[in-house]
Amino acid sequence: MKIMFYNTKPYDRYWFEPMAKDYGFEVHFVEMQCDEETLFLAKGYDAICIFVNDYVDAAMTELLYEMGVKAILLRCAGYNNVDIKAAEGKIHILRVPNYSPEAVAEFSMALLLTVNRFTHRAYARTRDYNMNINGFMGTDLFKKTAGVVGTGKIGQAMIRILKGFQMKIVAYDPYPNPALDVTYVSLEELMKQSDIISLHCPLTDDTRHLVNQKTIGLMKKGVYLVNTSRGALIDTEALIDGLLEKKFAGVGLDVYEEEEGVFYEDRSNEIIKDENLVRLTSFPNVLITSHMGFFTKEATRAIAQITLENAYALEMGNPLVNEVLPDRD
Numbered sequence: 446m447k448i449m450f451y452n453t454k455p456y457d458r459y460w461f462e463p464m465a466k467d468y469g470f471e472v473h474f475v476e477m478q479c480d481e482e483t484l485f486l487a488k489g490y491d492a493i494c495i496f497v498n499d500y501v502d503a504a505m506t507e508l509l510y511e512m513g514v515k516a517i518l519l520r521c522a523g524y525n526n527v528d529i530k531a532a533e534g535k536i537h538i539l540r541v542p543n544y545s546p547e548a549v550a551e552f553s554m555a556l557l558l559t560v561n562r563f564t565h566r567a568y569a570r571t572r573d574y575n576m577n578i579n580g581f582m583g584t585d586l587f588k589k590t591a592g593v594v595g596t597g598k599i600g601q602a603m604i605r606i607l608k609g610f611q612m613k614i615v616a617y618d619p620y621p622n623p624a625l626d627v628t629y630v631s632l633e634e635l636m637k638q639s640d641i642i643s644l645h646c647p648l649t650d651d652t653r654h655l656v657n658q659k660t661i662g663l664m665k666k667g668v669y670l671v672n673t674s675r676g677a678l679i680d681t682e683a684l685i686d687g688l689l690e691k692k693f694a695g696v697g698l699d700v701y702e703e704e705e706g707v708f709y710e711d712r713s714n715e716i717i718k719d720e721n722l723v724r725l726t727s728f729p730n731v732l733i734t735s736h737m738g739f740f741t742k743e744a745t746r747a748i749a750q751i752t753l754e755n756a757y758a759l760e761m762g763n764p765l766v767n768e769v770l771p772d773r774d
């Protein structure tokens with residue numbers, strides 16, 4: 446099998462290159478994002494492998510089909526960036542549904558602890574021998590209420606961590622899990638009751654802008670918000686308004702609505718045109734990271750392994766256990 450890897454960085458080769466060799470796959474890595482302009486590179490390949498900020502819309506799916514590409518291998522869990530309906534019956538879409546929920550949950554907690562206790566800013570101060578702690582007063586998490594939106598794999602890992610801090614957990618999920626020792630409430634109740642809110646649901650038509658002017662209005666003053674799921678779960682403009690109104694004590698974002706083309710790249714010498722992103726980075730109580738919740742040795746190894754297993758299953762005609770289909774998802 447010949448696979449074209451789009452949007453790659455040196456760390457992508459770390460696991461994929463040796464593992465692909467073991468499978469006997471011919472792989473080619475390019476740095477370019479997968480989009481209309483770079484799609485032609487897929488000609489002559491059996492599959493393309495893409496990441497969170499690549500996209501394949503209906504027209505691109507048709508072109509891939511004409512080129513003879515048989516599969517889109519998503520080296521991630523989310524699949525909001527591909528047109529599943531357009532691909533049905535033409536191109537297989539295979540993803541990595543489960544690699545290390547702990548990696549993302551632990552990172553969510555890291556964001557929460559950092560924005561709460563300002564360790565990132567303290568680091569900068571002490572390196573400059575400014576040992577003043579003004580402005581760094583945080584909040585105990587002990588016995589506070591944490592609201593978890595989405596109690597799938599990552600949400601559950603997050604709940605385990607939050608319970609370690611002896612927090613009370615309320616959760617919202619349209620498909621509650623009766624095996625979980627949490628109190629399920631409506632989304633509105635979760636917004637009202639929570640001292641911290643952590644988002645762990647996928648981006649769908651139902652969840653787009655789940656955090657908006659109305660839901661922010663329901664939140665407690667001094668709430669903490671963490672999003673490691675997908676940027677568009679939050680209406681950025683409403684978030685900025687909430688920050689200006691001092692609604693939030695702290696906000697940790699590993700994802701951002703308009704992250705495509707900015708995240709994962711070094712834009713330090715450029716003029717940033719996205720005014721919302723510039724505004725967000727200006728708040729002292731907002732921490733933005735570049736979609737790196739998944740970035741541990743264990744998670745990246747599992748991503749490479751499962752992505753290549755998906756390709757191997759396709760090559761061998763085995764059941765495609767990780768296929769994304771419109772009627773199933």
Ligand code: NAD
Binds near residue numbers: 522542546596652699
């Ligand atoms: P999962 O499928 O195991 O769980 C998602 C949960 O969300 C399910 O329980 C589902 O019922 C629930 N859900 C669906 N619609 C909902 C709604 N309207 N409101 C509330 N909950 C809803 O997925 P997961 O593995 O836990 O991953 C969650 C998300 O995390 C992914 O969709 C992806 O966007 C994101 N993610 C981010 C990173 C990162 O590096 N930051 C890495 C992996 C995954």
